[in-house]
Amino acid sequence: MILESERRALLRLGALVGNAPIQEVFDAISEELGRIIDTETGETFEDMAGLSRFDPDGMMTFISSFGPRPDWPSPIGSRWPLADGDSANARVYRTGKPARLEGGIPVTGSISRRLSTIKAISSIAVPIFVDDKLWGSATVVSDRPRRLPATTESRLLEFAALASTAISSAQRREQVERLADEQAALRRVATLVAAGAQPEQVWESVVSEVGVLCGASRTGLIRYVSADAIAVLALWADEGDHEEVAARWPMAGGSLSARVAAERTVVRIDDWSEVDGEIAATIRETMSVGASIMAPVFSDHELWGGLVVHSAAGESPADDTERRLVAFADLVSTAIAGAEARTQARRLADEQSAIRRVATLTARQAPVPVLCQAVADELHDLLEVEDVKVSRFDDGKVVIVGGRGLLDELYPAGFTSLILPDTAVGQVFRDHRPVRVDGYEQATSEVGRAVRGRGVRSTIALPILLGERLWGALSVSSLQPGRIPERVVQPISDCIDLIATAIRNAEAEESLRASRERIVTATDAARRRFERDLHDGAQQRLVALALELRAMPGLDGEELAATADEVDSILTDLRTLSRGLHPAVLSEGGLGTAIRSLARRCPTPVELTFPSDWPGADDMAELAFYYFVAESLTNVAKHALATRVTVDVVRDDESIRVTVADDGLGGADTADGSGLLGIADRMEALGGSLSVSSPPGAGTTLVATVPVRAGQE
Structure with missing residues (x-):
């Protein structure tokens, strides 16, 4: 038979059930429990009444209380194991x-x-079936020495049956509402x-929706970036109070991420006080967190x-x-499928x-240092790493050929060690x-310690091989914990x-140029030897022969004169041939004198323009410009x-340029x-070039350029 007090309690609960939040219903049930004890004892309620829920994992969650001390026996939301000892609630759970x-x-x-800390003497618990x-x-828990009725x-x-x-x-x-x-x-x-939103936008939406829906204080989405590190992709806090977090965290200890990686299922931590690892320490120091749950994303x-x-x-x-x-x-997994496809694309x-830009430089035969620097720039931006270096091995030493990143100040291009x-x-x-x-924890060299001092945690280096010959290495370094992904x-x-x-x-170009230079040098040397042999041999003998002919007695004067003139003519031809082989005027007077003679x-x-302060050039360059x-x-x-032609000779710190133009x-x-x-x-044999501009009817302009080589200064 329902007593009048119980009937009134039922009416009060019924009024709440229709539209009140469920926590208000729980609180009202605890208050009605207290009123029952008032009726039983005939006294004002001074003890504690409350509700606890038995969870599937063998834990009990304290969900509401009523009494003068709301922390009896523990804070709302706290969870307690039911199988590690004896208590009234544990007995109800078992029986x-x-x-x-x-x-x-x-x-x-x-x-x-916990009950002993509040000096509880009596405890009565009854089951609630739903x-x-x-x-x-x-x-009901009491700290008074008298027995409860x-x-x-x-x-x-009876009340529990109504409350259920x-x-x-x-x-x-x-x-239904949830x-x-x-x-x-x-x-x-x-x-x-479905709209193809950017991954970052989806992640932010997920963590905020989950946070509001679950009544959480904080939520987050992480990604496993390597076997020993995670990256934080998105965070949400119930009051918008976002803490500063590192992009990556080492995955160690008993953290949620470490356990999910090991168990590949939903995991829960109710107390972070005993969890080890950097993540757990940061949570304890910077966040006011109760329990935490993580679900894996595949x-x-x-x-x-x-x-x-x-x-909270x-x-x-x-x-x-x-x-x-x-x-x-x-849902995140579904988003990943699309986002990963777009991201991968x-x-x-x-x-x-990036590769096309580098290939274009290669096709244009850019100098190797220029190409190496371009590679460092491209990889630094593409791979999102903190440093890229291209190094060359040279006689037991390593030379930085190109680089970009946090180590540039210590090891710029040209640095040798x-x-x-x-x-x-x-x-x-x-x-x-x-x-x-x-990690560079074991580094002992000055360079290794300096790299460690800059915070570098991971480096990948690949050899640059020319067939079987090791030319150098390309390395990328990261400050982030964990291994650099293999995709790089x-x-x-x-x-x-x-x-x-x-x-x-x-x-190959250098080898070809050197080969050309050797051929040109050998040809010029042969020309000089031929010219010298003609000058010292045939020319001298012909001169002597002409003199002898004119001095010989008894020969007809006209015939002798004709023979001597023929010898002189042959000598003149030989001298002309000799000058074509190697211009003596160039050897004797230099490039300026030789060009003036040609003009x-x-x-x-x-019209000749020649520097008044001509410092000279090497023999091969002057001979090339003469020809x-x-x-x-x-x-x-x-x-x-x-009708006219101009010859213009110009020299600067880098090259000699001669231009011949006519109309x-x-x-x-x-x-x-x-x-x-x-x-x-x-010209190409000397590392230079010849350009020709000769449109029909508009004259011809020829420009020969040779770089100033070492020793010409």
Whole structure:
């Protein structure tokens, strides 16, 4: 039979169940429990009454209380193990029947230890069944020495039966509301995913929706970036109070991420005080956190990351937080599939663009140092690492050829040091293979210690090989904890292939230029020897013969004179031939005198500009320019029909440039086997060039350029 007090309690609960939040229903039930004790004892309630829920994991969550001390027996939301000792609640959990402890509660477990701290003497708990399942318990705790009335259990049981109906109705209503909220939140995130939103926007939406939906104090999304590190992708706090966090964290100790990586299922931590590792220490120092739950996020059946919820200190996550996290984690997996595809496409496009730019420099035969610097710049931006260096091995030393990043101040381009075995580059030199260094804790060299001092945690270095010959190494370094992802190796390898191609091309070009120079040098030397032999041999003998003929007696005067004239004619031809082989005027008077001599002999008027302070050039360069001017003026005289020609000689710190221009017919071409082709070969043999501009009817301009070589200054 329901007493009037119980009927009024039922009416009060019924009024709440219709629209009040479920926590208000729980609080009202605890208050009505206190009123029952008032009725039983006939006194003003001074003890504690409360509700506890039994969770599937064998824990008990304290969900509401009533009394003068709201912290009895523990804060709302706190969780307690039911299997580690004896207590009234533990007995109810095991038997499903009422339980009473009086006359001092023996300390045998977590719950009884807590009751001892508040000096509890009596405790009565009765089961609450909801939908025919043991849901939890209604509990009364007293610190007064007198016994609670014998009828307390029966009264509590009668009320528990009434309360179970209210709890069931409130839970159903809340479940419907929570499902509606959950579906709305999932729909909002799914809309972003379907619209192809940027991953960062999706991650921010996920953590905020989960935080609001689960009533969390903080939420976050992490990604596993290596076997021993995670990256924080997004954070949310209930009051917008975002703490500064590192982009990456070492994954060690008993943190949520470490456990999810090991167990690949939902994990929970109720107390961070005993958890080890850097992540746990940071949470204890900077966050006021109660319990935490993380659900794994998978991508293509591989563990990708985790979605985490933190409750406020002293509170516990809502009952269905795990299920909700799993639902949102599945949605994140769907978003990842699309985002990863788009990100991979963008990454491949970026990689191809970077490789194409480097390949263009290679095709244009850019100098190797210029190419190496371009590679360092491209990889630094592409791979999002803190430092890139291209190094060359040279006679037991390593030389920085190009670089960009945090180590530039210490080791700029051109820096040279010994090859050190405690560095990644030094290990590449030793092993001739790719090397990974994760941490420089054991570094002993000055360079190794300096790298460690700059905070470098990980380095990958790959060899630059020319066939079997080790030329150098390309290294990338990161400040972030954990290993540099393996995906960076492919673009590095592609760049190394281009560097190797450029080096081989440069070496082949240098070898060809040196070969040309040797041929030109040998040819010029042969010309000099031939000219000297003619001068010292045949010419001298012909001079002597002419003198002898004129001095011989008894010969007809006219015949003798004719013979002597013929000898003089042959001598003149030999002298002309000798000058063509090697101009004596160049050897005797230098380039300026030789060009002036050519200008005087040219039938077309020549305007010559020559530096008054000409410092001279090496013999090969002066000889090349002499032949260039001689060939150009000969072509003007024979083919151009020009009225004037200019010869302009200019020299600066880097090159010597000679320009010959006329106002003749034009149409000159180095590809038709003319003497200009030989001049072009001679210029290229010296590392220079010959350019021809000769549009028909607009004259011809020839420009020969040779770099100033060492020793010409």
